[in-house]
Each structure stands twice: as structure tokens, then as C-alpha cells.
Amino acid sequence: MTRQRGDLPGIYGEVDFTVTPERLDQNATIDDERFAATRDAVRRVFDRPELLETMRNATMTGDRIADAYAALIPEHGFRALVEMLEAACEHGVDSVENAPRELVDLISAMENTPAWVDMELVEQGARTERIPMATATPLAIRGAFLATFLNKYAALPMTMTGTLSDEAAAKRVFETASFFTATTMPGALQRSGKGFEAAAKVRLMHSMVRYHILNSGQWDVATYGIPIPQADQMPAGLIGVFLMSAQLLRKGQTDFTPEQRASVELSRYRCFLLGLPKDLLGETPQEIVDLLIARHVSLREGYDDETCGALVRGTMDADLFDTSSITGRLHAWLENGFSKFVLIKSFLGGDTARAASIGITFGPAEKMAAGVAAGTVALKTMFYRFGLRLPLVDGYVDARLNRRLAKLLDMYGHADFVTDADRYKLH
Structure with missing residues (x-):
């Protein structure tokens, strides 16, 4: 952690890593x-x-x-990178x-699949995850x-x-859907696959954000820590397997089925490609739940309308x-109800108030x-699973x-995985 300041002074030179x-x-x-x-999990x-x-x-x-690699922006410009x-x-x-040596290092790090990743399981997981991605x-x-x-x-x-404008919010939603969908396509996570490339571009996008924000002189590390830290990338990569793990534990089950284990391995490999270390990626239901609950415990509650409310409204x-x-109108109606249902049930504890x-x-x-959408998803899932x-x-x-997945990727549009630094609102 503290090495970042010495290794990357162009980004972290002004960061006091002794601060909590x-x-x-x-x-x-x-x-x-x-x-x-x-309470019990906590x-x-x-x-x-x-x-x-x-x-x-x-x-x-x-x-x-x-x-x-992102620290080379002054020398090469972001587009060239x-x-x-x-x-x-x-x-x-x-x-x-x-x-640049930094590009060689980035690609080499992603190519160097660690021994704790089972690539055969990853491919199985990708085949399985195609169904929820399609339905x-x-x-x-x-x-x-x-x-x-939901947290400022x-x-x-x-x-x-x-990301507050409707256009920018839609782009980010579709880029997120595009990334996860692309990684389930046949061969996408192989070295030459589009999923591998998408992961590399997401990593660079996150690093570019850190570079610009930390160099703005207007980011308060003492309040917010590091922008887009590893702790905040965990939920994005693991939320699906976390919800599955929590459900298993509530039923008294402590192990994954072979199919579930493959889905977990896919999530772990995606997280590795995005730069997360092994100690943040559990293998068992209990390990996964403990890690995500630890993140929940450590993150102070904080909701303010200027930050959170504006993002929610812009996205909605x-x-x-x-x-x-x-x-199109039918799909939009179903999506409006089902997406709200997912948010409230899975992330707000069912609290409609x-x-x-x-x-x-x-x-x-x-x-x-939401009810019609859930029924539609269930029927399509059954069709694919049995078929x-x-x-x-x-x-x-x-x-x-x-x-179906290819059509969805076309609908989501081309994912650039970039942000325009000229549009940053640095307060």
C-alpha cells in the first residue's frame, strides 16, 4: 500500500498513506x-x-x-495509451x-494467470453464466x-x-452490461478474446480516473481514501456470487455445487484480470460472504442528495x-419494474420506504x-437450461x-471504457 507513493509519485506523490x-x-x-x-454475519x-x-x-x-501505465498520460496522451x-x-x-515498459508490464501481469485460477472451471462458468446474461x-x-x-x-x-447526464448514465450502464456479457461469450477470456481486452480497458479507465482526480488537488484523501480503490471494485465483480453464497448459507449449505463453483471461478478470474489480489477473492460461500461483509462493516454509512441522489436520478x-x-416500450416497462425490484430486494433489504x-x-x-419480468426470465432460463x-x-x-448474447452486445453499443477528463466536475 505505502509503496504506491514512492513507485508512482505522478499519481500518489501527495497522498499521506498514514492517514485513516x-x-x-x-x-x-x-x-x-x-x-x-x-448481526450474525457481522x-x-x-x-x-x-x-x-x-x-x-x-x-x-x-x-x-x-x-x-496511466501515469504516462502527460507523455503520450490518454487516447494514444x-x-x-x-x-x-x-x-x-x-x-x-x-x-512503453509500463504497457508490457500490464499485459504480462494479465497474461500471467495465477496457479489458484482453474481455467477449465472458468470456461465452464462462462458457459453457465451465458444464461443469466441473456435473460x-x-x-x-x-x-x-x-x-x-448508495454511499457517498x-x-x-x-x-x-x-456521469450525471442521462446520456453519460446510459453509456455507463451499457458499458457495465457489455463487459460482463462479453466475458461469457465463447473464448472471450482467452488471451486473444474480447473479454480479456475489455478487462484491460476497464483497468486503464479506472487508473485514468485516479490519475486525474488525485492530480486535481481537489480530492480529499483524508475523507474518501483512494478513488476507486480495490475495496470498491470487489462488489462490482463479486456481487452475484455474494448473493448466491449468502442464500446458500441461510439454507445451511457450506459448499457450492459444481455448476456454482464454476460461476465463482469465472468471477474470481474476471476480478484477477481487473487487478484484484487473491486475498480479496474468497473460494467458499463463507469466505466470500465474510469478505463482502467486512467491506460493508468498514465503509461508513453516508448518503447525500448532491452526490448519491443526483446519480440515482440521472441513471433512472x-x-x-x-x-x-x-x-421497445414493453421492454422498457419490464426493465423499469424489474431493475427497481432487484435494487430494493438485493441492496435495500426490501425497504421500499x-x-x-x-x-x-x-x-x-x-x-x-417486475412480476411479469420475473416470470419471463424464469421461462427463458428454463428453456435454455433444459434445451x-x-x-x-x-x-x-x-x-x-x-x-442472443451477440444481439445484446450490439444493442449495448460499442464500449469505449473511457471517461472525458474535460468533463470532470472537480469541486
Whole structure:
């Protein structure tokens, strides 16, 4: 953690790594009201103080390897860095004339798959995850995206990078959906695959944000820690397997099924490609839940309308779909209800009153839409699951599923995974 200042003075030279930022809730106790619904899980974390220390370090840690590449912005310009990264991913780093050492290091780090990753399981997980990406994700992604805006300490970088407009919010929602969907396509996570390249570009985007924000002189490390730290990338990469793990533990199950284990391995590998270390990536249901609960315990509660409310409203107001046709209007209606249902059920503890207080209405129309959407997702999921198991039609269903994902990627549009520094709102 502290090495960042010496290794990357162009980004972290002014950061005091001895400070404990306000966002780290050092006064949290097992009896806090905010832990009422998760008391047993929180108790496990307080019984393991090393987990909270891991979260403290992860709150002050960026991405040393990608940050080093982003620190070349003054020399090369951001667009040139993106183009060199794309060329290195598509044609190999040797194809980049006078490739900077930092680019070579980034690509090499991503190519060097650690021994704790089982690539056979990763491929199995990708095949399995195609189904929810084709059925639930198009209707749920906005709700999951909104969950990242519920805490001002974690959400502020999104505000500062100009993500409040409807257009920018829609772009970020679709880029998120595009990344996770692309990584489930056949061969996408192989070295030459589009999923590998997308992960590299996401890493560079995050590092570029850190570079600009920390060089603005207007980011308060003592309050917010490091922008987009490892601790805030965990939920994005692991929220699905966290919810699955928590559900298993509630049922008294302590192990994954083989299919679930493959999905977990896919998530762990994606997180590795995005720069997260092994100690933030659990293997068992209990390990995964403990790590994400430790992050929850360490993150001080904080919601303000200027930061969080503006992001929520901007994202909810964004027109994600073409409503000029009956099909488009139907899809938009289903998505509106289902995404709100996902947000409220999975991230707000079912508290519709709290949802209303932040501008998320969930009335009879939304409930009806959510119910219809849930039924539609269930039927499509059943079709794909059973179809892939039937010898005579499995090839047809497999090809149809891949075509569905390709169509969704086309709908999401080209994902640049970049932000425009000229639009930053540095307060």
C-alpha cells in the first residue's frame, strides 16, 4: 500500500498513506443499528480483525500496474495509451512500436494467470453464466448499477467524472452490461478474446480516473481514501456470487455445487484480470460472504442528495431503450419494474420506504412489471437450461443463446471504457 507513493509519485506523490480516511468506520460495533439485519454475519467479521485490516489496506490501494501505465498520460496522451493497449491486446505487445515498459508490464501481469485460477472451471462458468446474461441482465443491470450509488464515499468519483447526464448514465450502464456479457461469450477470456481486452480497458479507465482526480488537488484523501480503490471494485465483480453464497448459507449449505463453483471461478478470474489480489477473492460461500461483509462493516454509512441522489436520478431518467416500437416500450416497462425490484430486494433489504426517500418509486405498475419480468426470465432460463441438456437440440439452443448474447452486445453499443477528463466536475 505505502509503496504506491514512492513507485508512482505522478499519481500518489501527495497522498499521506498514514492517514485513516473518514470513510473507514473505525467506531463501528456489533451493536450498531445498521447491522440489525446482518448481526450474525457481522459478528464473524468482528471476531476476525485481520479482515478489517485487509479492508483498510484495500481502501487505500489502487492498481499499481495499470496506474503506472496511466501515469504516462502527460507523455503520450490518454487516447494514444488506449490505442496502444488495444493493439497489444489484439495483436500482441510486440506489435506496438516502442511499447512503453509500463504497457508490457500490464499485459504480462494479465497474461500471467495465477496457479489458484482453474481455467477449465472458468470456461465452464462462462458457459453457465451465458444464461443469466441473456435473460436477467438486460432487465436488472440498471438496478445493480444503482446499488453503487448508495454511499457517498464510494460514489463520489462517478459524480466527479461527469456521469450525471442521462446520456453519460446510459453509456455507463451499457458499458457495465457489455463487459460482463462479453466475458461469457465463447473464448472471450482467452488471451486473444474480447473479454480479456475489455478487462484491460476497464483497468486503464479506472487508473485514468485516479490519475486525474488525485492530480486535481481537489480530492480529499483524508475523507474518501483512494478513488476507486480495490475495496470498491470487489462488489462490482463479486456481487452475484455474494448473493448466491449468502442464500446458500441461510439454507445451511457450506459448499457450492459444481455448476456454482464454476460461476465463482469465472468471477474470481474476471476480478484477477481487473487487478484484484487473491486475498480479496474468497473460494467458499463463507469466505466470500465474510469478505463482502467486512467491506460493508468498514465503509461508513453516508448518503447525500448532491452526490448519491443526483446519480440515482440521472441513471433512472436515462432512456436505455428505443421506445418507438411496441416491443421497445414493453421492454422498457419490464426493465423499469424489474431493475427497481432487484435494487430494493438485493441492496435495500426490501425497504421500499428507503427506496422512495431516494427517488425510487415502486408502486402497483412497477410491481406488476417486475412480476411479469420475473416470470419471463424464469421461462427463458428454463428453456435454455433444459434445451442445453437435450442431445437432439442442444446444438441449436447453444447457437441461439450465443446469437442472443451477440444481439445484446450490439444493442449495448460499442464500449469505449473511457471517461472525458474535460468533463470532470472537480469541486
